[in-house]
Amino acid sequence: MSKGKKREKAARTPSQERSRATVEAILEAAARILEREGLGRGFGTNRIAREAGVSVGSLYEYFESKDAIVKAMGERHVARVQGLIDQAFGALRQAPAEEAVGWVVDGLFLLHGERPDLQRVLQHEYFSRFGFDPFIATDRHLSARLVEWLAEQHPGAEREELEARAFVAVRAGRSVIIHTFVEGVKTDLRPRIRDVLVQALGGLLGRERQEVVATGERVQGAEEAKEL
Numbered sequence: 001m002s003k004g005k006k007r008e009k010a011a012r013t014p015s016q017e018r019s020r021a022t023v024e025a026i027l028e029a030a031a032r033i034l035e036r037e038g039l040g041r042g043f044g045t046n047r048i049a050r051e052a053g054v055s056v057g058s059l060y061e062y063f064e065s066k067d068a069i070v071k072a073m074g075e076r077h078v079a080r081v082q083g084l085i086d087q088a089f090g091a092l093r094q095a096p097a098e099e100a101v102g103w104v105v106d107g108l109f110l111l112h113g114e115r116p117d118l119q120r121v122l123q124h125e126y127f128s129r130f131g132f133d134p135f136i137a138t139d140r141h142l143s144a145r146l147v148e149w150l151a152e153q154h155p156g157a158e159r160e161e162l163e164a165r166a167f168v169a170v171r172a173g174r175s176v177i178i179h180t181f182v183e184g185v186k187t188d189l190r191p192r193i194r195d196v197l198v199q200a201l202g203g204l205l206g207r208e209r210q211e212v213v214a215t216g217e218r219v220q221g222a223e224e225a226k227e228l
Helices: 003-037 045-052 055-060 066-090 099-115 116-130 132-153 158-180 186-206 209-227
Strands: none
Touching: 003 045, 003 055, 003 066, 003 116, 003 158, 045 055, 045 066, 055 186, 066 099, 066 116, 099 116, 099 158, 099 186, 116 132, 116 158, 132 186, 158 186
């Protein structure tokens, strides 16, 4: 590589870093406003730019509107959840069910609980403005990883049985965690909710192979009986 190309590559890096820093400052400023005031009339691009310490022109280089900022905040949260999921299943592939479930549940509780006022606003506003697609995609991502894990835990089990268990576990777990913070459940009750959730999901996902296979056989037998 020539010296000119090396200088060109080095010159681009600070600009990229500044861009990331500007985007982060804008998202953090928007988060602070949402935490304090919600998504009311005061939540606009001029206000966000002032809070972030950047010009409105700089803000519009990255976001075309305040809705685009809210959408980016939701997408950032989804990316963090998916990163947590991948880290968990990479580290806990051979772990017992309750240990693996506990790790994921604890991580999700931390993510949703670190800024509960912001989480409440995003839960209400993101869905009404942009729909459920990113969150459904996250549920499907977690379900797929969970099915892979269950297949290793219960070799020979019926695939549809494992998919059904993963579907129920993911949607039930997410609902409990989200409602814990959206409803403002008192802090001293949250550890008990966590423990009950881990026990319930661990029981659902950790049943022995013969139980899972037998359940699938009962369902298949009932379907065959209907056809007679």
